[in-house]
Each structure stands twice: as structure tokens, then as C-alpha cells.
Amino acid sequence: MEPMDLFGLKSLLICALIFVPLEHMLALRTQQKIFRKGIGTDVIYAVVNGAFLKICIILMAAAAMGVSASLVPEKVTMTVSGQATWLQVVEIIIVADLGVYASHRAFHAIPALWRFHAIHHGIEELDWMVSFRAHPVDQIITKAVSLLPVFFLGFSSEAITVYFIIATGHALFLHSNVRVNFGPLKWVIASPQFHHWHHADQRDAYDKNFASHLAVIDALFGTFHIPGSRMPEKYGVDEPIPTDYIGQHGYPFVRGTQQGRNTGDAVVKPTPEEVARR
Numbered sequence: 001m002e003p004m005d006l007f008g009l010k011s012l013l014i015c016a017l018i019f020v021p022l023e024h025m026l027a028l029r030t031q032q033k034i035f036r037k038g039i040g041t042d043v044i045y046a047v048v049n050g051a052f053l054k055i056c057i058i059l060m061a062a063a064a065m066g067v068s069a070s071l072v073p074e075k076v077t078m079t080v081s082g083q084a085t086w087l088q089v090v091e092i093i094i095v096a097d098l099g100v101y102a103s104h105r106a107f108h109a110i111p112a113l114w115r116f117h118a119i120h121h122g123i124e125e126l127d128w129m130v131s132f133r134a135h136p137v138d139q140i141i142t143k144a145v146s147l148l149p150v151f152f153l154g155f156s157s158e159a160i161t162v163y164f165i166i167a168t169g170h171a172l173f174l175h176s177n178v179r180v181n182f183g184p185l186k187w188v189i190a191s192p193q194f195h196h197w198h199h200a201d202q203r204d205a206y207d208k209n210f211a212s213h214l215a216v217i218d219a220l221f222g223t224f225h226i227p228g229s230r231m232p233e234k235y236g237v238d239e240p241i242p243t244d245y246i247g248q249h250g251y252p253f254v255r256g257t258q259q260g261r262n263t264g265d266a267v268v269k270p271t272p273e274e275v276a277r278r
Helices: 003-007 009-025 039-071 074-081 085-109 111-121 128-132 136-153 157-175 183-187 192-198 215-221 245-253 272-277
Strands: none
Touching: 003 039, 009 039, 009 128, 009 157, 039 128, 039 136, 039 245, 074 136, 085 111, 085 136, 085 157, 085 215, 111 136, 111 245, 128 157, 136 157, 157 192, 183 215
């Protein structure tokens, strides 16, 4: 694998050529700058962590396919890989997103995991680059839970490649600074509005909208939250997340007094209404 492919610089440039103009044309927050605070850190995440994640996924695929060769009848894997590519892609999206939902919900519910996931939620301005900001522990666990079944079942390399292209593009779109109306489809497909509410630092939106592709999964499990046509007033978390790349990687391992949603010592800040009732 060539360094350029490993670090994805060409892909990152292509994504910039797509999403920077898109965010300009369909801007949700028109005053938000392209070079907003923290974007340099996110570029490092995209290049360095992106390369690390690719290596991890390759190792996961090799391990899963090795185990599959011993445990899964060849007839099963041949049947799975013999389906039409488009059907395999649909099946991969469903299987992978169920895994994403389960792991994502766990990262919000378990205090020790939340400290890793809080890095992704610490950003206060959303755009397409935010999708790259995630702690490696967060990324590896989520990818393992969502992708190991895909590799294990024997889906074709073509279908998996198409899925990765769709998944990457959709992730960038969900975080982008755009206002797009999905209409009734908002209950089925994850939209920017759907995911922006997941990032909202507002009590009514906490621990909602966990799916990465299929909003219907959240609807089925009672975690769907899109209040009409409104968008969140603010993003981020109440706990003080380091702003630098190294500090963010070390943050989950430093125990201290933290203010946020689900940290180990967390105390969710009361709303003004709750204070008034006391």
C-alpha cells in the first residue's frame, strides 16, 4: 500500500472539493467559518488516525475471514457472496448499522466508555471534518462490533468496498454544516438534522439518534429525536475537553472532576427551570 493511499490525502482533497462548496450553498449556520476553531486538529485525525484505522480494519478482516473459514460452512459464504452486489450492500448497511447502534449506545451509557466518546462530542461547531475526530479506542471498538460480522459472513470485496464509500460519504454529510429537508424519509434514513441533534448540548437530546445510516433503528428502539424542523441551539459537552490532539488522546485516562453527560464522576448540570423548582 502506497503512503498516499494509506494516509488518504487524495481522498481528503476530493472530499474537501465536494463538501466545502456544499456547505457554502446549503449552509445551516452562515456565519461559521471554513477554517473554524479546531480544524487543524481534525486534519491530523483524518490523516494520522485514518491511516491507523485502515490498518486495524485490514487486520480485523483477516482475522474474521480466518475464523470464518474454520467455522462457517463454505456453502453459506458462497451464498452470501453470490448475491447481487446491490443486495449485499443493503444487507451490509443493515448488519453494520445494528452494530454501530449497539456500540454507540454503550459508549453513551457506560461512564468508562463515554470518556473516549466525549472527544467526538467535544466539538462546538459541526462541519464535515468533525466526522474524523474520534478517539482510536472509540473507533476500533465501533468498527469491530459493526464490521466483524460483515467479514465473518463472507460478503464480497466489491460489496464491502461500495459500502465503505457510502459509509464514508454519509458520515461526512451527517456532520456537515448544511440544512437539508428529508421529509418523511427522516424516519428511515439518518439525515444531518438527525445527527446534529445527537451532538446537541441540550438535555432533551441527550442519548438519542445513535444509528449512523438507518434512523428507523432509533425509531424502533425509542431513541429517535427530531423535534419538528428545529435545529440544535448549541453543540458540545459541559466537561472541559482538551483542544489539542495529544491532550484529547490522553483525556480518557485522566480521572478528575468532570462535568458532562455520562463521565465517571459526571454531574449533569440542571436546567434553569430545575434550579427554580428547588
